Amino acid sequence: MNYFEFESILQNGCFISLFCATLFSWWETTFTNVFNKKIIFYYQKNKFLFQSRLFVWFSSLFLGTILITRWFISQHAPLSNLYESLLWLCWGILTFGLLGNQSEITHSSVVAVISSSALLINGFANLSLPLSMRTPSYLIPALQSNWLLMHVSVMMLSYSCLFFGSLVSLIFLAVSKKKLEISFSLQFLNHMLLEKEKNILFLKTLDQISVRSITTGFCLLTIGILSGAVWANEAWGSYWSWDPKETWAFITWLVFATYLHFRVFQRWEGFRSAILASFGLITLWICYFGLNWLGQGLHTYGLFTNKI
Template identity: 45%
Template sequence: MIATFFCITGLLVTRWIYLGHFPLSDLYESLIFLSWSFSIIHIVPYLKKHKNHLSALTAPSAIFTQGFATSGLLTEIHQSEILVPALQSQWLMMHVSMMVLGYAALLCGSLLSVALLVITFRQDIKNYYKAQFIQQLDHWSYRVISLGFLFLTIGILSGTVWANEAWGSYWNWDPKKTWAFITWTIFAIYLHTRTNKNLQVENSAIVASMGFLIIFICYFGVNLLGIGLHSYGSFTFSSNL
């Protein structure tokens, strides 16, 4: 994973130098950055020598995302094009990088919550070990989702400033913005339920599991449909988040 991190970093830096702008202007580049984000999340606990279950999710996620990005499915958008005027802004790096980092952390945290629910309902695990697993999964899920929520919040706020510069309005109910707001709301509910001592951890895990599906709709849904002001992300156009 360390070698993967440096290879993806080299790819992003090379593409940045070659294009002359931060490589986050289309779906292909955002997937590469998403894979890089997974590798970062994987490496940080490893360097701190914290043993956890997160690595079982981050490593396959990074490899799968990188494999999908470089597969033949995205051949048509591998070629870089000149940025449209709306993307020629200093906010490109701030907004999109925060959003993708947020997606990566939230996806990892959500998967940990899914694992928590699976272990909760399994009958072949002794109660003592089950309690340990649940406690560890809940701990790491909460920490990673909290970090992802922070990134997502910064990304949405910077996006509103960018939208005002590009389109003259801080907010409109564009499909991408709407689903980003729904994603933010779902994980805000998760953080609230997680910190409520009167509720069991399974309740917050269910909310986080719902968030996993919402992120996929937010990240890929609008891109596939190619509608709204963020239609750069469709498979038939130069894409963007």
């Protein structure tokens, strides 16, 4: 068995695991209880939560094995093009998503969002990108630096944390928009009050998961930008050149810095901070994927180029 056959087996296993995790978690999430013919957001039984989380762990293991194998085959960190960066992003979202969702209350919706997001990213990487990009290759001269692992890996981990935290904020917005109509008939009153309390606790937990992930991602993004500036000065003689990637990374940093500022100093919690995090998701998506797709700038993992 050669490397390509081995990676194909791992990719198939990852795709199947992600598909099963997505199926089970969305099945669990969309099962709601009906009271007075009104659909409400409701989480209790979680019949398939264990299975969906197990499949997500399998997917993370498959992706981690692929990255380690590519590292061994190519003799450098697998961070040299768009395909490899997508694998890192996918692995990071799954891993941080699982680690960040370890609270006492289980959330099938969180598993559903991270598994479906990873499934889309993984599917795009393997079905849309050219074979030449998916084949391990030697580093171009511009990437042959010890700063590659330090800068790019930290940036990809920061993107993963920020993506996960922003996705959880979207879940918060979706849940908080659900209008829970309480019936005051005696037969439903106690049960509905209990459900309302559960929903409030669920929203608070989502808010805490989101802010922890975004705080971690923001710290990593800061380290990644600073290490990139040092690398740029070493390679090009300038710490900052207002390259499109640099500019959008700085914009993304400002958005999430604003998010943390209002969280800490203005005591913003819940809905308002989730709006800011959702806006940060847009800037982050433009910074990472939009510029990569267009192939703009010196830092871009373009579709047909290998730039840093």
